[in-house]
Each structure stands twice: as C-alpha cells, then as structure tokens.
Amino acid sequence: MKNKIVQSVWVFGVFTIALLNGGIAYSAVKVGLVLDRGGKDDQSFNSSAYRGLKKAEAELKAEVKTVEAPDDNSFEALQRAFAEKKMDLIIAVGFSQKDAVIKTAKRFPEQKFVLIDADAGLSNVQSAMFEEHEGSFLAGVAAAKHSKTKVIGFIGGMDIPLVKRFLLGYESGAKAVDPSIKVLSNTIGITGEAWANPAKAKELTLAQIQQKADVIYHVSGNSGSGVFDACAQKKVLAIGVDSNQNRLRPGTILTSMMKNIDRVVFDAIKSVQDKKFQGGLVRYGLKSGGVELAFDEHNKPIFDTSAKKLIEEYQAKIIAGKLSVPDYYVTSKRK
Amino acid sequence: MKDILKSFLGVFIGLGVGLLVVVAVGENPLVVLKAMTGALVSSPYDIGMTLFYTTPLIFTGLAVAIPLRAGLFNIGAEGQLMVGAMAAAVLPQVVSSPFLAVFGAILISGIWGGLIGWLKARRGAHEVIVSILMNFIAVGITSTLANGMFKDPDSQLGETAPVAEVFHSVPFSFFAGAPTGVYTVFALFLPYLLYGVMKRSVWGYQLRAVGLNETAATLYGIERGRVWILAMMAAGAVAGFVGCMEVFGNAHKFRMGFSPEWGFSGIAVALLARGKFSAIVPSALLFGMISKGSLALELETEKMTREYAMVLQGIIILSVTLTHAYKKRAK
Incomplete structure (x- = not known):
C-alpha cells in the first residue's frame, strides 16, 4: 500500500514536470530565418532582419534559427527544411526568394511565412513591402x-x-x-x-x-x-x-x-506569439514606421x-x- | 586502376582532415557527418536536389576537361554558361520549338567558347588570359541585357521575362519539386558519350594528338589551330547546357548571378577527375554532395556555416593532389 502511494506521488511528480516542460516548450515561438546571399553581416537588409530576430529571441524568448543561403538555388531547400521542422514562422529576406517562397508556401499551406521586399500573393505569407x-x-x-x-x-x-x-x-x-x-x-x-x-x-x-x-x-x-x-x-x-x-x-x-526591417521582423514574430498573424500584402511606409529619417544626437548639430x-x-x-x-x-x- | 584507388584514398583523407576542422571549431564531427549525409538522401526531394547540384558541375567539368585533352586550360566556362543562359532566355521569343531553342543556345555559347580558341590559334593570345577576360565580358553583356533590353518589367531584379510554357522541361515528379529532369539524365550519360567520341572518331584522335604532342601532330598534317577552335567550341557548347538547364528546367528565366561560380567549380571537378571523362561524374557528384550537404550545417549545428563547403572542397582537392604526387616521388 505504502509502495503504491510512493509510486503515485512519483508518477504525479514526473507528470507535472513533464507538463511544465511541455508547457514551456510550447509557449516559445519557433522561428526560422532564411537570409539571402548577402548573409547576416551585409550591413544592409539581411543584417537588419537578423537584428530583429535577435531582439525577438531576447525579448520574446523566441526559439530562433538562422541560415544563410549559399546560392539562389538553395532557398527552397532551406525553407522546406524549416517547414518540415514545423517552425511557427519562416522569414525569408529579399526579393530573390520570392519564387521559392511561392513554391514552398503552396506545398505547406498551413505554414506561416513572412517575405520581405516582395509580394508572394498568398494568404499564408505576409508579404512585407517597404515604401x-x-x-x-x-x-x-x-x-x-x-x-x-x-x-x-x-x-x-x-x-x-x-x-x-x-x-x-x-x-x-x-x-x-x-x-x-x-x-x-x-x-x-x-x-x-x-x-x-x-x-x-x-x-x-x-x-x-x-x-x-x-x-x-x-x-x-x-x-x-x-x-x-x-x-x-x-x-x-x-x-x-x-x-x-x-x-x-x-x-x-x-x-x-x-528601412526598418528589424521592426517588421520583430512585429511579425510577436504577432505569431499573440496569435494575430496577418497574411497577404502589408505595406510599410512612413505611416507604419517602416521607413523613416533618422534623427539622433549625431546629426542634431548639423541638421x-x-x-x-x-x-x-x-x-x-x-x-x-x-x-x-x-x-x-x-x-x-x-x- | 591504381590511379582510381589513389583518388579515393585522397578523398577519404580529405574528408578525415575536414572532420578534424569540425572538431577544431568545437562541433561534434558525428553530428556534422550525420547532418550532411542525411541532407543528401533523406527524402526524394533531397536526392533530387543533390542531383540538381551535381548536374551543372558535370557540364562545366567537361567544359574544362575537353580542352584539357587538346592541351588548353579553359577558365572561361563561367562566361560560356552565362552566354548560353542568356541565349536560352531570349531565343524563345524568336523560335517556336524547344529543340531549336536549346540548339541555338548551345550554338551561341559554343561560338563564344570558340572565339577563345580562335584568338589563340589565329592571333596567338594565351587562352588562360583570354578566357578569364571573356568571363568579365560575358557578365557585362548578360547583366546589361538583363537590366535593359530584355528586362522583365514586373521584377525588381535584373532578370528576363519568363519563357513560354512549351519551352519548360518538366522535372520528374518523383523528386517532389526538385528541379531535376532530363538535363540530369543527359549529363550523367554525356561524359561516356564523349569518351566514345574521343576514342573512336577522327576528331577525337586529332584532339588527343595535339594535346599529347603539338609538333608531332602538326607534322602528321593535323592543323592544330582548327583543333583548338573546335575543342573550345565543344567546351562552350557543353557549358551552354548549364544555361539551358537553368532557363528551361529551373528558373524559366535568366537571373543575374544565377550561377554560384559553377564554371570555376568545374575546374576543380576536372582536376579531381584528373581530366578523365569517365571520372567526371563521380567527381561532380562529390562536389554536388558537398554543396547540398552543407545546406544542412547551419540548420543542424550551432557553429558551422555555409563556408564549410568551400573549406572541405579545398582540403579534398589538396589531399587528392598530394596522394598522386606521393606516387611520383616514390618511383
């Protein structure tokens, strides 16, 4: 009898731990970022997208993975690899990934994508265009x-x-x-x-x-x-x-x-976490803060x-x- | 036969040293090995992509190996495949049959290659210099056309408008979406076909004769200039198939910078095959596998990046060269 009680406490304990673990694992949004040939150190749009991802990792506790495509033929393979890993969101950066995103998004209609700088014209893809x-x-x-x-x-x-x-x-x-x-x-x-x-x-x-x-x-x-x-x-x-x-x-x-790609990447990840993801074409102009002029202490004296x-x-x-x-x-x- | 064994030994030593590099950066070599091999064959799509990366390397490997037989070093495959791709993207506006479009494209890239042979044969220019410089001209011409005259007005990038559907070569459905089709099958047979041509035809005989001993061949009445021009034309035409595969089988348009330097990787493929046509396919397959396998690295590991593919290729070329050099010294 005593053994049974001990056993059930054990089982209960293990279950709780498992549940907690499971709970934590499920709350983290899994995000895959596919950069184009420029790579994350291009000081341009790839860098900016990478910054947004890192911010989401730090502030939203998102589980992130970045890949840099070695050539233009590898986009589809990389996106598919992420889709097969059941990522919550796949972010593809750059117009050159457009054709690949269209193909992958059609093959995985349940998968959410963000495509930066081009319009894929699909409902499971947020096509972020900057003005x-x-x-x-x-x-x-x-x-x-x-x-x-x-x-x-x-x-x-x-x-x-x-x-x-x-x-x-x-x-x-x-x-x-x-x-x-x-x-x-x-x-x-x-x-x-x-x-x-x-x-x-x-x-x-x-x-x-x-x-x-x-x-x-x-x-x-x-x-x-x-x-x-x-x-x-x-x-x-x-x-x-x-x-x-x-x-x-x-x-x-x-x-x-x-061109605040980092902000768009961050917001998209947040929207997935909050279950408010918006597919289709989204234009980021002056109105939404997608583009803006930089004013800070460095240019204040000359402006x-x-x-x-x-x-x-x-x-x-x-x-x-x-x-x-x-x-x-x-x-x-x-x- | 011993040559082949040496090559295999070199490849294995290279792979071993490559894995030591993995240990040096602090990753588990077994994880890396598993990721890379898994990325090659784990699904029909992966197999298809591995073959997709192999196919252009067979063509460019041959584009280097053919002139090598005639004693010429062709660095111009990159330019030749670009000219071929541009021709393939534009010709469908003029001709109506896919066959004519392919033929026209390889004819044009063949002439582009032949020009290098002509400059050497008739003007005495060195083919290495000429072919390097012709690469720049090819990039210049094709990107000017892709951004100007033939630009797709709907695209933000420098690319031509898509070709009509009749010209598309449909990929095999087995590969679940990988752009792998007839061009790959053709590429797998081409080296052996050319091997036959080299062994059995007059043209092949002349080409080999000039490559082995120019003076003797000339004495026998073979016109070496003509052989050089034809060899470079053949190289250009074979490289042109990469362009056809890209335009008809993959992207359906000319995209600026579509080739991840396949023309230059072709040099490595031909050298690893030691110029032998029969060894081009396995050699290209090895490089194709490294290209495809390295895609999995960033997905599966923390520290490995796409640059590892280049490192591994370099180490393998070096170790194969060294194993062959060792034989010569031992004699």
Whole structure:
C-alpha cells in the first residue's frame, strides 16, 4: 500500500514536470530565418532582419534559427527544411526568394511565412513591402534644404528598379522644395559586386562633388563607406540608407533613410506569439514606421531646424494621404 | 586502376582532415557527418536536389576537361554558361520549338567558347588570359541585357521575362519539386558519350594528338589551330547546357548571378577527375554532395556555416593532389 502511494506521488511528480516542460516548450515561438546571399553581416537588409530576430529571441524568448543561403538555388531547400521542422514562422529576406517562397508556401499551406521586399500573393505569407520612395522623398527634402549650390547627388548600387524607386522619390522631394535644383545620379556597377565596392563609390562621389554637388544620398549597401569618405574629405554632406548610419561619421552624415526591417521582423514574430498573424500584402511606409529619417544626437548639430520642421510637414501630408510620392514601380509600368 | 584507388584514398583523407576542422571549431564531427549525409538522401526531394547540384558541375567539368585533352586550360566556362543562359532566355521569343531553342543556345555559347580558341590559334593570345577576360565580358553583356533590353518589367531584379510554357522541361515528379529532369539524365550519360567520341572518331584522335604532342601532330598534317577552335567550341557548347538547364528546367528565366561560380567549380571537378571523362561524374557528384550537404550545417549545428563547403572542397582537392604526387616521388 505504502509502495503504491510512493509510486503515485512519483508518477504525479514526473507528470507535472513533464507538463511544465511541455508547457514551456510550447509557449516559445519557433522561428526560422532564411537570409539571402548577402548573409547576416551585409550591413544592409539581411543584417537588419537578423537584428530583429535577435531582439525577438531576447525579448520574446523566441526559439530562433538562422541560415544563410549559399546560392539562389538553395532557398527552397532551406525553407522546406524549416517547414518540415514545423517552425511557427519562416522569414525569408529579399526579393530573390520570392519564387521559392511561392513554391514552398503552396506545398505547406498551413505554414506561416513572412517575405520581405516582395509580394508572394498568398494568404499564408505576409508579404512585407517597404515604401522606399516615401522615405527617399523626405531625404530629398532634407538634401534640398541643406544644399547651398543647388546641386545634389545620388549614388546607387546598380541600375535596377529598386534603386530607381529611391531615386525618383529623392528627386521629387528635392524638386518639391526647389524646382530648379539639379540632381546628379550615378550607379556603381552592373553586377552584385557593386554593393561592395567603396573605391568606385568614392570615385563617383568625388566626381559629383566636382560638379558642385554638396549633399549626396547613397543607396549602395556596403559601398556607402566610400561615399562617406569622399564627403568627409571634401566637407560636404552625405545621407545614409537602410539602417541608421548617422553615427558612422558625425558631422558628415546629415541623416539616414532607415528601412526598418528589424521592426517588421520583430512585429511579425510577436504577432505569431499573440496569435494575430496577418497574411497577404502589408505595406510599410512612413505611416507604419517602416521607413523613416533618422534623427539622433549625431546629426542634431548639423541638421537645420527649419528643414526638420518642413520635413515633418511633408511627412504629415504623406501620412494623411494629401501628398502622393511618385512610385517608380507604378510609373514605369504606365509607359 | 591504381590511379582510381589513389583518388579515393585522397578523398577519404580529405574528408578525415575536414572532420578534424569540425572538431577544431568545437562541433561534434558525428553530428556534422550525420547532418550532411542525411541532407543528401533523406527524402526524394533531397536526392533530387543533390542531383540538381551535381548536374551543372558535370557540364562545366567537361567544359574544362575537353580542352584539357587538346592541351588548353579553359577558365572561361563561367562566361560560356552565362552566354548560353542568356541565349536560352531570349531565343524563345524568336523560335517556336524547344529543340531549336536549346540548339541555338548551345550554338551561341559554343561560338563564344570558340572565339577563345580562335584568338589563340589565329592571333596567338594565351587562352588562360583570354578566357578569364571573356568571363568579365560575358557578365557585362548578360547583366546589361538583363537590366535593359530584355528586362522583365514586373521584377525588381535584373532578370528576363519568363519563357513560354512549351519551352519548360518538366522535372520528374518523383523528386517532389526538385528541379531535376532530363538535363540530369543527359549529363550523367554525356561524359561516356564523349569518351566514345574521343576514342573512336577522327576528331577525337586529332584532339588527343595535339594535346599529347603539338609538333608531332602538326607534322602528321593535323592543323592544330582548327583543333583548338573546335575543342573550345565543344567546351562552350557543353557549358551552354548549364544555361539551358537553368532557363528551361529551373528558373524559366535568366537571373543575374544565377550561377554560384559553377564554371570555376568545374575546374576543380576536372582536376579531381584528373581530366578523365569517365571520372567526371563521380567527381561532380562529390562536389554536388558537398554543396547540398552543407545546406544542412547551419540548420543542424550551432557553429558551422555555409563556408564549410568551400573549406572541405579545398582540403579534398589538396589531399587528392598530394596522394598522386606521393606516387611520383616514390618511383
């Protein structure tokens, strides 16, 4: 009899522990992040997504796993591996993963995905698109307000639609302030190497400065350090991109057009945890804080207060829908 | 026969040293080995992907091995496969039959390769320099076209519009979605077909003769320039199949940077096979397995990353070279 009691206490104890363990294991959201070839140290969108994931790991106690795709053919295999591990959420970063996500999401219709920077058009995929043109518009306003020569510059990585979208927003922002302003624009290269070629970026920046440009906006990934070098050397202003680059060169970097992928990644993981996941196309613009200009202690001394006020006015107008910034993805199709 | 044994020994030593690297970074080699081998065959999809990674390496391995027989070192397979892929993506707008599109694409990449042979034969330029430089030209031309004239207006990336469905080569359904189909079957047979051509045809004889002794071959009345041009054309055409496989069998369009340097891995494949056509398939399979297997590393381990594939390839090439070198010294 005594044995039986001891036994049942034991069984009860083991059960409770098992239940507790099970309970804890179930409450953690399991997230798989598939980065594209750039990898987590690209100082651009992959890095940003990785930051968001790490934040979720620390604050939401999410169980996270990251893989970096070695080539464009491996996306599907990596996503499928995560799906087979029954992850609660799979996050695929970069437009180049679009086709693979469509295939995997159709094969695993119960699996939740987030696709950054492209529209998969499926209900189990949250397609997060950023309105880069809106943020670039404000960058253009900032550039125009700070330019004394009325010539501003733009350095893009490659001549691709995404970069043109930044450029068109930037141009229209600058022209909204002063229609006579001149915008110089160059792209660095024709292959992926263009995003990691600071030497060429510096050369192009120096050439633009020679043509009197005194504020230069770069959309060139890792090549941007060359733009900052040249601007610091010639004492003109630069505008950073993707993440807050203000602290890289205080006094030279006027502001940064941030694309808050980290925030989107974090929010998506949180939404899965709160069982509020939203599929389909979600646009992150100025309104939702997906893109914004960076203001901090590093650029405060050089940023003109009247310019900041004007930017806030434009921002309010865009958010209220009173001003629509031309979007290259829309305008290029009309042709 | 002894050669093969030496190669196998080299591969095993290489794998062993590779696992020591795993121990050095503080991972369990058994876990790594299990993850890598599991990623190869654990499902029909995995088998399909392993074969998918192997197929282009067979083609590019041959694109290096064929000219090697004629005494030429072709570093240009990367450029040749890109030109082939661009041609494959564009030709469907002009021709209506899939067969013609494939033929046209390999003809164009063949001419691209032949140009290297022509520059060597008629202008005296060194084929290594020329083929390296032609890679840059190929990247330049194809990415300009993919971002300009033939760009898909609906895409944010530099890629061409998808080709019509009639041109698609349907992958085998057995592989559950892996883009593995007729090109893989063709690739598995091609080296043996070419082996026959080399042994039995006049062309193969001439090619081998020039490779073995240029002067003697010339004395026998073989025009070496013509052989060089043809050998490089054949290399370009074989590399062009990678482009066809990519465009018709996989992505259905030309994507900028689609090739993870398959052209250069082809050099390693051909060298590991010691230039022998019969050894190209196993050699490419080994590299394909490493590429596919390494995908599982980041999933299953904490510290191993995708770069391990490159490390392992390097170690294996080195150890195979060393085992063969050892034989020569022992004599």
